[in-house]
Amino acid sequence: MAIITREQYLQSIAEQKPAVYVGGQKIENIVDNPVFRTTINNMGLGYEWANDPQFADLVTAWSPLIEEKVSFWTALNYSADDLVRLIEAIRTFSGRYLCTMCMSIGLGVLWATTYDIDQAKGTDYHQRFKNFYKKLQKNDLRFCLGVMDPKGDRTLNPSQQEDPDQFLRVVEKRADGIIVRGAKMHTTSAPCVHYFVASPSRVMGEEDQDYALSFAVPVDTPGLTFIIRPAAGPLEPKEMESPISSEIGFVECLSVFEDVFVPWENVFMCGEWEFTPQFIHYFSSYVRLAKGTCVAARTDILTGVTALAAEYNGIEKASHVKSKLTDMMMTASLGWGCSLAAARQCSIHPSGIAIPDILVSNAGLYHTRLKFVEHMYTMQEITGGIVTTVPGEKDYQHPEIGPLVDKYLKGKTGVAAEERYRLIQLVQDMTASRLTGYLMSSAICAGGTPETNRVEVFRNYDLQEKKERAKVLAKIKPDHYWGRY
Incomplete structure (x- = not known):
């Protein structure tokens, strides 16, 4: 089957x-x-x-x-190429439809955890x-x-x-x-x-x-x-x-x-309480990879919607609009870049599955998720206050008053009023509805809070090695290629 x-x-x-x-x-x-x-x-x-x-x-x-x-919801990932395919799928579908149900990919880490337990305890x-x-x-x-x-x-x-x-x-x-x-x-x-x-x-x-x-x-x-x-x-x-x-x-x-x-x-x-740290480590690596990719892809959606709103309002060439769109592009690109790096820098567990780089995946998700809510603000700002005052769908479709709504929602020349109306309602759905809270909470809390990202980065960053490099530069510690001249 x-x-x-x-x-x-x-x-x-x-x-x-x-x-x-x-x-x-x-x-x-x-x-x-x-x-x-x-x-x-x-x-x-x-x-x-x-x-x-x-x-x-x-x-x-x-x-x-x-x-x-x-x-891909039940596929195990055995290599960096498998992880890249995974995040490409998440990016594709989250970038089209906002969600890929990607959090389920964390189940595969039990493959590694159960292997660890069996190797140590003969279970x-x-x-x-x-x-x-x-x-x-x-x-x-x-x-x-x-x-x-x-x-x-x-x-x-x-x-x-x-x-x-x-x-x-x-x-x-x-x-x-x-x-x-x-x-x-x-x-x-x-x-x-x-x-x-x-x-x-x-x-x-x-x-x-x-x-x-x-x-x-x-x-x-x-x-x-x-x-x-x-x-x-x-x-x-x-x-x-x-x-x-x-x-x-x-x-x-x-x-x-x-x-x-x-x-x-x-x-x-x-x-087997002593194996919970390994499970949390493996799980965090996968979930932060998936969520970071998802938030970056959703930021691509915010960017496209904001750009279209600016175009329909006739302000797409304004310098402040371009600047804010550039910020959104940077967030999406940074998030995707970190996901790609985390996948490529994976380690292969003795059980055979690939574990994403936990440091990079957490750093990428942290910065992307903090910017996501700011970009929702920008999307509403560029679209305008009409996001929360626009007449409802039944009024727009009413045979008598609908044409009046259509007449006064006209925007830039060449853009049909209905297209602008639909875009305004899209922004309303994303930034001024119950869905808004879900999108914000999903970006902030899903897959662990921003503070958990900071904890994982501090825990996994090789700070001692960087301190040793500082000693070399200060000539506290000798180095063959430093201090010879």
Whole structure:
């Protein structure tokens, strides 16, 4: 099978019966519920791209595991070339449609983590994960990553919390599996995929071994409940007023585990607290690479929209407009350059997968994400205050008053009023709607906050080597090529 169609994906989702709540009501059928429309549409796009000759080479890859082509959401990356292909796919689709659902690529780091544990402890986690991954690839299944815990008091370790369920934990080990209890936050699209994969959110100490946990369960596993925050867009599509949020958007979930059973075959870490630093390192490398590429690609979109707004307003030649557009171009180019460098400077883990350069990927994401909100400001500034005062879609389409709106929204000669109206509504959707907050929060917090980027850069930068070079320049330390003349 390996690559399935959008229709097959929809059928598979319809057959699942996850426990889902939205607005205080239990949802029995997510496929026909408007709250999940944009999320399912987004997931379906990935299947369409994989079956489209125009994009198939970009979003599929040969898998030596099953000796078939698989989608890039389940492809493992074995080389720098694989990582470059990965970020080119993210850049292409995030630069067209704002999102590629790229955060899921972090699952592959369990390949490395399980290998590390097995090598040190003689366990069989790696084979379990390999079997699970083959299942994903053979059936073209999608998954969500449950990483972030509720955390409770951030100053306390997991085992020190007043409520022990603030971090997902093992409460019982049985001959056939484990029982887990707790929750995961920020699990995007969870009811609309096939598997939920849980992993540690932080480095653990020995006293936290019950929380050093990774496993996979079907999303309709008994005891697993999803409490949903709907996507930002309207329940019914608004072609003009909400051009983006009518098409894309993801439900977010508080995922609650109430004594959920996990068979041993789907357990990939259980108590090996000393390997949580490696997992966090590998995961951070991949997620920052993906998010940095995504934010850079979204900045390309902001740049194009802002340039078109300036053109429609007749100010495209103004020096301040060119200057601000140049700033946006620099951000997008810097972000992409760092992603490319992080991919090319990868290391190959003993398990065979490529690990992106964590220093460069964090530095790139940090600078790109800080500029993203500033560029949203610029986009609204160049478009004008009409972004928040423009008449609505129904008024524009009204047979009597619509022509009046059209008449007074005329811009530059040669530009149809409807085109300007549509662009204004696009900017409204991106900078003055509920989608705005999601885009901003996604840029700022998704894949870790800016402070986590700074921590990783400081941790991984070879400062001692630079200090030694300073000693040479100051002639504190001898060097064969320095100080001879």
